[in-house]
Amino acid sequence: MIRFGQDPASLAQAAExxxxxxxxxFPTETVxxxxxxxxxxxxxxxxxxxxxxxxxxxxxxxxxxxxxxxKIGVLxxxxxxxxxxxxxxxxxxxVPRQANCPVDLLACAGxxxxxxxxxxxxxxQALLVQCxxxxxxxxxNMSGRISPTHPAHVTISFPDITVIDGGACAVGxxxxxxxxxxxxxxxxxxGGIARCDIEAIIGRSLxxxxxxxxxLSKLAPGRLARHYAPTHQLVISDMSPQRDDALxxxxxxxxxxxxxxxxxxxxxxxxxxxxRLYAALYEMDQALTSPQAKIIIRPLPEDGLGExxxxxxxxxxxxxxx
Ligand code: TXA
Ligand code: MG
Numbered sequence: 001m002i003r004f005g006q007d008p009a010s011l012a013q014a015a016e017x018x019x020x021x022x023x024x025x026f027p028t029e030t031v032x033x034x035x036x037x038x039x040x041x042x043x044x045x046x047x048x049x050x051x052x053x054x055x056x057x058x059x060x061x062x063x064x065x066x067x068x069x070x071k072i073g074v075l076x077x078x079x080x081x082x083x084x085x086x087x088x089x090x091x092x093x094x095v096p097r098q099a100n101c102p103v104d105l106l107a108c109a110g111x112x113x114x115x116x117x118x119x120x121x122x123x124x125q126a127l128l129v130q131c132x133x134x135x136x137x138x139x140x141n142m143s144g145r146i147s148p149t150h151p152a153h154v155t156i157s158f159p160d161i162t163v164i165d166g167g168a169c170a171v172g173x174x175x176x177x178x179x180x181x182x183x184x185x186x187x188x189x190x191g192g193i194a195r196c197d198i199e200a201i202i203g204r205s206l207x208x209x210x211x212x213x214x215x216l217s218k219l220a221p222g223r224l225a226r227h228y229a230p231t232h233q234l235v236i237s238d239m240s241p242q243r244d245d246a247l248x249x250x251x252x253x254x255x256x257x258x259x260x261x262x263x264x265x266x267x268x269x270x271x272x273x274x275x276r277l278y279a280a281l282y283e284m285d286q287a288l289t290s291p292q293a294k295i296i297i298r299p300l301p302e303d304g305l306g307e308x309x310x311x312x313x314x315x316x317x318x319x320x321x322x
Contacts, residue, residue, distance in 0.1 A: 002162040003151060006123045014164055015130035023047060025140040025154045026127055027166025028119040030090045030174050030192050031147040032154050033062065033137030034161070035127075041104045044136055045275035048106075049305050050158065052143045056274070056308045058109040059136040060092050060117050060175070064128040069093075069116045072101045072134055078202060079180035085201045088120035090171050090192025094179040105278040107136040110312070117175055123166040139174065147174060178206065230285035233294045234317040236310075241296045246284040248297040260287055264300075274305040281316065 004010040004024075014024045021043040024035050034051065036043040038061045048056060063069050066083050073095040075083060082093060097103070097114045108114050119125065128135060139147040142157040149169040154161065176191035178198060187195055187206035199205055232246075241247045247257045250273055252266035262280045264273035284295045297313060300306045 002160075004162060004164045006126070006164065006166060008126070010164065011123070011126050011130050014127055014162065017162060018043075018131060018135060019133075021046075023050065023161055024127075025148075025151070025158065025161050025163040026124055026137070027121050027151075027164060027169060028062075028090075028124045028137075029121040029170045030119070031149055031169055031172065032140040032151065032163070033124075033135075034140035034154075034158070035062070035135040035137040036107075037131075038103045038107045038134040038136035041106055041275035041279065042272065044104050044107045045271045045305065047136065047138070048274060048308070049271045050161075051138060051141075053138070053308070055311060056106060056109045057138075058111055058113075058115060059107045059138055060115040061103055061107065061134040061136050062117050062119055062124065062128060063134050064125060065118060068128075068134070069118060070098070072098050072103050073114045073116050074098055076180055076182070078185055081201060082178060082180070082198065083118070086193055086198070087118040088125065089118070090120070090173075090175040091198070092117040092175040092177045092189075092191075094177060094186075094188060096181070103134055103136070105282075106275060110278050113179075113181075115177065121166060121170070123164060127164065230281050230295060230316065232285055232288050232291070234281075234313070235294050235296050236299055236313055236317050237296055238298060239296060242293075244288070244290045244293040246288055246293065246295045248280055248284065248295060250298055250300050254298070260284060270300065270303070270305045270309070273300060274309055277309055277312070 017024050018037050021040050025032050026035055036047040079093050079095055092115050094113050094115045140154045141148050148154045149172045151163045151165045154163045171192040174191045176193040177189035179186035179188050185206050187208040241257050243259055246260035248262050250264045251268035264276050300309050302310050
C-alpha cells in the first residue's frame, strides 16, 4: 500500500499519477473514491477492470466547481439551483453531456448523459483544483463489496493502489443522485442529502422513480435490448468481410482484410479493448460509405471486461425491429 498525506506536495504528486493515466484513491465526504482521469479511455478501462464491475456502469465525474461542471454537462435552471444550494456537497446531478465534452464515452457507458459531483471534502477539492480535469470515481471497493469510509477499507480491496489518507469520511453514505432533464427532476438514488431537503429548495416533488419505460429509454438506455448501435449493421461473427465492410478484430490474428480494419488490442488485452471499443464503433460507422456495408466484429473472450464488452456488442447488434 502507498499512503499519501494531504499536504500540497502529496496532492500534486497524486494529480500527476492521475494525469499519467494511473489510479488514485481519495477521500470525499461520502466515501473514498477510486479516481481516474475521466478523459483517458485507458485509465477508465483500467478502473472498470480493477473494480471488477460486471457491466460498464456509468461513473460519476468529480470536478472542483460549477464552472468546471458546466464545461462537461448542460445544467438547466433547476440543475443550477440545486448546484448553487448543495455544491460542494453530497449531491450528484445527472444531466445531458455538453457538446464537445472531453469525458471519455466509456466513463459515461456510452450514454448521452453525464453524472456530475462537486465534493465538499477539502482534500478532494484540493486534488481536483490540482488536476484541472474531471476525475471519474466510483466508490473505492471491489464491485459488490461495502463502500470504504476509511483508507484501511480501500486497502482491503486494492492493496497496491495509492490512497490519499483523509481519515474517516464525514457523511459515510454515497451521494444522492438527481436527474435533471428538461422540466423533470428524477430521484435516482437516495444518499447523503435527504429527499425532503432537495424538494424544499426546488419547491416541488421529485419524480420517483421514473417509470420503467422512461427510465429505460431516457435515463438508462443501456438496459434496452438495442442500444449503443451504430447506423450500419453490426454483426458479431467469424464470417469473412466483403470489400466494403469494416472489420473489428481482437488479438492480432487478422491480416488479410484490405478494407477498414481496427484491431481492438493486437496483444489480446481486454482492458485495452474496452478502452477502444466505443471509439472504434464510432470511427467505423463514420468511415463506411455504402449504407449496405456492415461492421463485422469478431467475438471476444468473455472473461474479465470481455463480459461487458460482449453485452454491449450484443445490444448494438440487435436488429432495430426487436
Ligand atoms: O458519493 C458518491 O457518489 C461516491 C463518491 C466516490 O463520489 N461515488 C459513487 O460512485 O457512489 P458509484 O460508481 O458507486 O455510483 C455511481 C452511480 C451509479 O448508480 C450509476 O448508475 C449512477 O451513479 N450514474 C452515473 N452516471 C449516470 C447516468 N449518466 N445516468 C444515470 N445514472 C448514472
Ligand atoms: Mg459503489
